[in-house]
Amino acid sequence: MTDTSTSTAAPPDSADTQPGAVPIVDYLVLGDQPHLIAHECTKCSARYFDHRNACASCFGTEFTDVDVPTTGTLRTYTIVSFAAPGVPVPFVAGVIDCDGTHVRGNVINTDPTPENITLGMPLRLATYVVGTDDNGVEAIGFGFEPDTSGNGEAV
Numbered sequence: 001m002t003d004t005s006t007s008t009a010a011p012p013d014s015a016d017t018q019p020g021a022v023p024i025v026d027y028l029v030l031g032d033q034p035h036l037i038a039h040e041c042t043k044c045s046a047r048y049f050d051h052r053n054a055c056a057s058c059f060g061t062e063f064t065d066v067d068v069p070t071t072g073t074l075r076t077y078t079i080v081s082f083a084a085p086g087v088p089v090p091f092v093a094g095v096i097d098c099d100g101t102h103v104r105g106n107v108i109n110t111d112p113t114p115e116n117i118t119l120g121m122p123l124r125l126a127t128y129v130v131g132t133d134d135n136g137v138e139a140i141g142f143g144f145e146p147d148t149s150g151n152g153e154a155v
């Protein structure tokens with residue numbers, strides 16, 4: 001197996017802190033190292049991305065924000081072939097296990113074909129521009145792309 005990392009289509013590296021960029025979800029933190037934050041229950045450590053008034057597991061009401069690892073493995077996925085008008089298909093909707101925290105996100109920057117997507121494949125967080133409003137403010141979304149930095153063979 002030779003290293004074929006001659007990527008001619010490198011993703012535009014536009015992540016350097018632009019004042020005119022907003023994340024499309026409030027648990028995505030932009031900046032030099034974009035990452036996700038979760039609300040962690042202080043009693044049972046259950047993690048949530050949306051706002052909760054009480055923990056679904058233990059009914060605790062105190063949460064603390066924690067950083068979610070930006071790398072993980074693909075736990076389950078669906079190749080979506082039909083979507084609302086304007087949504088490019090097919091795409092891969094997955095659940096990524098980021099060191100125990102399950103994150104819903106799309107697998108991006110790879111062909112959405114069964115040959116390319118395997119359960120357990122290493123992934124890393126990646127951001128991209130979803131759209132730009134009339135004022136030039138960019139909306140930034142996130143997905144997970146294949147993490148080839150490990151340099152090791154998958155087992």
Ligand SMILES: [Zn+2]
Nearest residue numbers: 041044055058
């Ligand atoms: Zn709890």
